[in-house]
Structures are given as C-alpha cells and as structure tokens.
Amino acid sequence: MSIADEIKRARRTVALTGAGISAESGLGTFRGKDGLWSKYDPASVASIESFAQDPRKFWNFAREIGWIFINAKPNPAHIALAELEAMRQLDAVVTQNVDGLQQRAGSRRVIEIHGNAGRIICTRCLAKYSTEKMVDRLSQQDVPTCERCGGPLKPDVVLFGEPLPKKELDLAVKKMRSADLLLAVGTSLEVYPAASLPEVARKSGAKIVSIDSKRTSWDNLCDYKISGPAGEILPRIVQAIKIIF
Ligand code: OAD
Numbered sequence: 001m002s003i004a005d006e007i008k009r010a011r012r013t014v015a016l017t018g019a020g021i022s023a024e025s026g027l028g029t030f031r032g033k034d035g036l037w038s039k040y041d042p043a044s045v046a047s048i049e050s051f052a053q054d055p056r057k058f059w060n061f062a063r064e065i066g067w068i069f070i071n072a073k074p075n076p077a078h079i080a081l082a083e084l085e086a087m088r089q090l091d092a093v094v095t096q097n098v099d100g101l102q103q104r105a106g107s108r109r110v111i112e113i114h115g116n117a118g119r120i121i122c123t124r125c126l127a128k129y130s131t132e133k134m135v136d137r138l139s140q141q142d143v144p145t146c147e148r149c150g151g152p153l154k155p156d157v158v159l160f161g162e163p164l165p166k167k168e169l170d171l172a173v174k175k176m177r178s179a180d181l182l183l184a185v186g187t188s189l190e191v192y193p194a195a196s197l198p199e200v201a202r203k204s205g206a207k208i209v210s211i212d213s214k215r216t217s218w219d220n221l222c223d224y225k226i227s228g229p230a231g232e233i234l235p236r237i238v239q240a241i242k243i244i245f
Helices: 003-009 019-025 048-053 055-071 076-086 101-105 132-140 166-178 194-203 230-244
Strands: 013-017 092-095 110-112 115-122 128-130 153-157 181-185 207-212 224-227
Touching: 003 181, 003 207, 003 224, 003 230, 013 076, 013 166, 013 194, 019 076, 019 101, 019 230, 048 055, 055 132, 055 153, 076 092, 076 101, 076 230, 092 166, 110 166, 115 132, 128 132, 166 194, 181 194, 194 207, 207 230
Parallel strands: 013 092, 013 181, 092 110, 181 207, 207 224
Antiparallel strands: 115 128, 115 153
16 A cells, blocks of 8 residues: 555554754754764763753753754655645654754644744742844853853753653644654654654554664664655655545
8 A cells, every 4th residue: 555545544643753854954963874862972962961961061052053953944755744734634743853844834733842943941049031033142151051040041942851841742742642643754763752653653553664774773663764855755755635525
C-alpha cells in the first residue's frame, strides 16, 4: 500500500519531526559529518551544567547560531505537514525542533518537547520574553539579564541535562498512544526521551513510516522507510492524497 493510502486509511496520524525537516530551510542538523555537534561539543556549549558554569561561553555559541534561526523560512516539508493537518489527515506534530518553522508554515497542533528558541526565559524568576523583542539586549549584553529581576536569561529550549517540559511530554506520549500511524520525519532518534516515542506508538499498534535522507539506527522499527529529502517526499505524498480524494 502507498503511504498516501496508509494516511487516508488511518484513523489518526501523528508526525514526529527532528532537525532533518528543517535542513532544507538552511538549518543544520546535529549529527553526521556536517552536523552542529561535529563542530561543537554539546556538553560544553549546550548543557545546563555548561550554562551554569560559563553562561558567557553559552551565549557566544547561541548568538553565533541564532541569526540562522531568525532568517530561516519554512520549506515544502513544513508546508506539506500543515496541509495534511488542514486536510484533516494529520492530528498533530510532535517536534524536537525549537525553530518554530512548523507553526510558521501553518501547523496549528504542534507539541514542542524541546522548547522554542523564539522565547527567552529568566533562569531566576522564570519570566518569559519574545526573543525578537529582546534582540537589542541579547546583542548588547555578554550574558543578557532579566529586566525584572536581573537574573541570567536563557533561550527557552531544553539543554542537555534538563528535564523536558512535563505538559508537552505527557501530551506527546498521549498522541503516540492514540495514533495508528506515525510519520517520523528527519530524526536520528538518538536523544531520549524523544527516542522512545515511536516505541510507545508501536506498542499501541501504530504503523511507523520513516522519511529520512539516510539510514538510521532505528530503521528496523519502521513498517515503511522512505529515503530522501523530506522537502521532496512530503509534498509528493500530499499530492497523492489529493488525487485519492
Ligand atoms: P539529528 O541531527 O540527530 O538527525 C537529523 C536526521 O535528519 C538524520 O537522520 C538525517 O539523516 C536526517 N536528514 C537530514 N537532512 C534531511 C532532509 N533534507 N530530509 C529528511 N531527513 C534529513 O537531529 P534530531 O534527531 O532532531 O536536542 O536530534 C534530536 C535532538 O538532538 C535535538 O532536538 C537536539 C539534539 O541534540 C537537544 O538539544 C536537547
């Protein structure tokens, strides 16, 4: 059966996305030869311990990659998932990405389990700010501070060593349990607990489709594996569904 047929037949399809869905928007992935973690050691620039020890170093790194996020635009893969949702063929997107590109493409039900770089949080009083509105402060201060309490600010994203936001993780698990089809797009699934989500869906009886440009270590869990760029494959699936209707 084609993936379009599987989606059409499914009662509830849920997507799980990773950095690969944003690769065609010019955002680098984390692993692999050209991945971010081949240039930087995540333990020393993206862990909560490193932030606590040397927030200046963390912010130098965050500023260096931040402009890429600000300038990125949704690509055809993000738009295809938004279209699937609008066609009532996709219940929700659970994403490990912090770029907000799926919402900008039009997706409404997006569960962000690793936070969103479009927000800044005060590590002391937990006040939240829009990153866009804080751009001056972020570029002027080595370690930006909260305008209310003076505490150190941090992007509202999950760093290594931090727990995932409970509400979002619970909702993600619920979505996995309720799905009978899981579309995993552009994720190596090497980071837990996100990496265990397909197993949750699988145990609840879901079929699993992986769309990824390369082989991944979890391919054996998939019922279907489609290799190639998500920005080409997902729009083709959407086109095929439109023909079936
Ligand atoms: P990874 O970099 O680990 O994996 C990205 C996946 O996308 C790989 O399997 C690539 O083969 C695939 N890929 C690359 N380009 C693609 C394209 N155009 N179309 C389809 N697939 C493509 O990224 P994630 O799995 O998202 O966490 O990484 C998970 C977490 O690790 C991130 O959320 C982040 C990171 O450390 C934290 O920072 C907490």
